[in-house]
Amino acid sequence: AGFAEDEAALIARRQRLLGPAYRLFYAHPVHVVRAEGVWLYGRDGEAYLDAYNNVASVGHGHPHVVAALARQAATLNTHTRYITDGILDYAERLLATMPAAISNIMFTCTGSEANDLALRVAKAATGGTGVIVTENAYHGVTDLLAQMSPSLGPSAPVGPTVRVVAAPSGQADAGAVFARGVSEAIANMAVHGIRPAALLVDTIFSSDGVFADPAGFLAPAVELVRKAGGLFIADEVQPGFGRTGAGMWGFARHGLTPDLVTMGKPMGDGHPMAAMAGRPEHLEAFGRNVRYFNTFGGNPVSCAVGMAVLDVIEAEGLIANASEVGAAFKRELEALAANDGRLGAVRGAGLFLGVDIVDAQGTPDATRAAAIVNGLRERRVLISATGRHGHSLKIRPPMVFSQENVALFMDRLKDTLAGL
Ligand code: PMP
Numbered sequence: 001a002g003f004a005e006d007e008a009a010l011i012a013r014r015q016r017l018l019g020p021a022y023r024l025f026y027a028h029p030v031h032v033v034r035a036e037g038v039w040l041y042g043r044d045g046e047a048y049l050d051a052y053n054n055v056a057s058v059g060h061g062h063p064h065v066v067a068a069l070a071r072q073a074a075t076l077n078t079h080t081r082y083i084t085d086g087i088l089d090y091a092e093r094l095l096a097t098m099p100a101a102i103s104n105i106m107f108t109c110t111g112s113e114a115n116d117l118a119l120r121v122a123k124a125a126t127g128g129t130g131v132i133v134t135e136n137a138y139h140g141v142t143d144l145l146a147q148m149s150p151s152l153g154p155s156a157p158v159g160p161t162v163r164v165v166a167a168p169s170g171q172a173d174a175g176a177v178f179a180r181g182v183s184e185a186i187a188n189m190a191v192h193g194i195r196p197a198a199l200l201v202d203t204i205f206s207s208d209g210v211f212a213d214p215a216g217f218l219a220p221a222v223e224l225v226r227k228a229g230g231l232f233i234a235d236e237v238q239p240g241f242g243r244t245g246a247g248m249w250g251f252a253r254h255g256l257t258p259d260l261v262t263m264g265k266p267m268g269d270g271h272p273m274a275a276m277a278g279r280p281e282h283l284e285a286f287g288r289n290v291r292y293f294n295t296f297g298g299n300p301v302s303c304a305v306g307m308a309v310l311d312v313i314e315a316e317g318l319i320a321n322a323s324e325v326g327a328a329f330k331r332e333l334e335a336l337a338a339n340d341g342r343l344g345a346v347r348g349a350g351l352f353l354g355v356d357i358v359d360a361q362g363t364p365d366a367t368r369a370a371a372i373v374n375g376l377r378e379r380r381v382l383i384s385a386t387g388r389h390g391h392s393l394k395i396r397p398p399m400v401f402s403q404e405n406v407a408l409f410m411d412r413l414k415d416t417l418a419g420l
Pocket residue numbers: 109110111112113115138139140141202206235237238264265274
């Protein structure tokens with residue numbers, strides 16, 4: 001009882017200090033004090049299975065990453081207006097994971113900054129201002145990106161040059177449907193005298209509800225945007241760094257080479273670092289006129305951390321792990337869904353999975369999804385829900401997730417469903 005009172009006091013203290021804009025997960029919030037691998041540890045000493053945090057991509061507190069961070073922090077940390085080696089070594093290694101046409105990279109601290117930079121570059125390169133996003137997209141926290149993040153709801157109205165299209169929701173003809181939406185958006189821009197600058201999409205459509213298939217569905221829409229003079233910005237903040245199990249980047253599953261690529265979250269295993277990569281011809285107009293300086297972006301510590309993350313992805317075979325464990329995880333969820341009408345479609349790629357939760361009529365049931373998320377939390381398994389209707393379970397664990405972790409997850413999910 002003392003504990004619960006204590007928790008209530010902490011929550012009140014948060015509210016008093018951080019103000020009203022912050023939110024906590026779960027009906028019964030989790031108080032964590034440390035983490036390791038796929039485990040978060042509560043103040044009560046309990047271990048929580050982390051099936052949600054893609055930021056801790058190679059596992060919480062990975063010793064190789066922590067050692068690299070500490071070593072570099074003790075050696076040198078400064079900005080990009082001196083010559084340093086780390087940024088060049090890291091840039092080369094990261095760009096080597098991309099299609100050859102993408103050969104420049106610029107560093108930021110957050111995914112929002114990377115997207116903001118990509119939009120500035122796209123506007124400079126195309127002379128356009130129009131941006132197309134999906135209907136429940138999230139692209140960042142700035143005033144500009146809030147206007148391209150319909151998932152934020154009515155408090156963040158879509159900007160006057162932004163057009164919103166339906167997300168390709170897993171249907172077989174998703175490519176044609178998505179292209180039609182994009183084509184209508186381009187036509188509507190023309191009517192309003194707006195020239196397209198970019199199609200900006202998260203290539204796993206995380207906040208729209210996790211839409212991965214059929215692989216390749218993005219290509220026709222990208223072609224249309226390019227024909228209309230706009231660029232394709234692949235927002236890899238969610239799927240990037242191997243999570244889909246099919247190479248390093250989500251766009252690869254679609255057989256595409258983007259014009260600009262933005263990345264963040266998993267890049268530093270928790271260290272705040274992000275970047276925008278692109279084709280030199282598109283950076284030309286921007287670079288001619290703009291002096292770019294990001295105080296912390298690309299600093300030596302971040303670059304050392306980024307290198308260490310790439311080391312771990314390679315040394316531990318984490319892309320193959322995401323593919324294998326993710327596929328087994330998906331099969332387990334599909335088998336459960338086949339026998340439980342409360343689970344609808346199971347979607348995703350690698351270790352990025354979405355499961356629709358529905359009512360007896362098969363319609364989206366956000367209340368039931370929230371009950372499952374909270375039920376799992378009571379059983380010390382952490383996930384969340386996503387999508388336009390808030391009814392899709394979002395399962396996105398650190399990439400070191402094992403078959404054993406999947407088995408534990410499934411046990412706890414079955415127990416949760418039995419208890420509803
Ligand atoms: N793009 C996508 C697809 C994201 O999910 C997020 C973060 N949730 C961002 C951009 C913004 O990244 P950050 O929070 O690092 O600014």
